[in-house]
Amino acid sequence: NAGVTQTPKFRILKIGQSMTLQCTQDMNHNYMYWYRQDPGMGLKLIYYSVGAGITDKGEVPNGYNVSRSTTEDFPLRLELAAPSQTSVYFCASSYSKTFNTDTQYFGPGTRLTVL
Amino acid sequence: AQKITQTQPGMFVQEKEAVTLDCTYDTSDPSYGLFWYKQPSSGEMIFLIYQGSYDQQNATEGRYSLNFQKARKSANLVISASQLGDSAMYFCAMRVQGTGNQFYFGTGTSLTVIP
Numbered sequence: 623n624a625g626v627t628q629t630p631k632f633r634i635l636k637i638g639q640s641m642t643l644q645c646t647q648d649m650n651h652n653y654m655y656w657y658r659q660d661p662g663m664g665l666k667l668i669y670y671s672v673g674a675g676i677t678d679k680g681e682v683p684n685g686y687n688v689s690r691s692t693t694e695d696f697p698l699r700l701e702l703a704a705p706s707q708t709s710v711y712f713c714a715s716s717y718s719k720t721f722n723t724d725t726q727y728f729g730p731g732t733r734l735t736v737l
Numbered sequence: 738a739q740k741i742t743q744t745q746p747g748m749f750v751q752e753k754e755a756v757t758l759d760c761t762y763d764t765s766d767p768s769y770g771l772f773w774y775k776q777p778s779s780g781e782m783i784f785l786i787y788q789g790s791y792d793q794q795n796a797t798e799g800r801y802s803l804n805f806q807k808a809r810k811s812a813n814l815v816i817s818a819s820q821l822g823d824s825a826m827y828f829c830a831m832r833v834q835g836t837g838n839q840f841y842f843g844t845g846t847s848l849t850v851i852p
Binding site: 655728 | 841
């Protein structure tokens with residue numbers, strides 16, 4: 623029972639490089655989310671998706687892009703990495719047939735450092 | 738605007754004692770859900786307990802209970818009989834029906850259980 627998986631677990635980028643953080647869930651959840659967590663802080667929503675082909679911006683979308691071509695996958699793309707993007711990135715998913723009763727299930731996180 | 742506020746950056750509790758972690762929220766939407774998550778030092782996010790805005794009874798899950806006071810817009814987490822393994826960050830979160838299923842997180846409370 624894999625749940626939500628994220629790769630890689632750790633990554634160091636140089637300023638200006640690009641990368642894609644992978645997220646896959648095997649629970650047939652329709653909602654998926656990307657968060658970042660800066661040291662000592664809570665989670666801030668970057669992007670979310672309510673189903674395949676549908677994405678929307680969260681609180682801090684600048685510098686990131688997403689796509690949702692399948693129900694299972696929700697990759698997060700960083701273009702032109704900056705030191706301000708050093709953070710831990712969490713992917714999460716939820717199933718919401720009855721909207722707000724369903725919790726999110728989180729992946730283990732990706733620790734990204736931009737130098 | 739939707740907002741979650743956790744005013745206790747850090748809390749200490751003696752082992753086997755009960756502790757209350759505060760959470761207040763702000764939303765004008767009548768339909769919302771409130772969640773608590775635990776984040777141990779290993780970094781994963783663990784769902785603890787859920788309370789719906791229309792629920793009449795306070796939620797309980799084992800040693801966790803949620804003290805829901807709707808008029809005061811508070812959703813405090815009570816942990817009974819604290820254990821050393823309860824030492825972690827605790828996040829309060831809210832999901833609001835009218836905002837496309839986004840989750841809003843507080844800044845967290847760091848709980849330390851003292852032997």
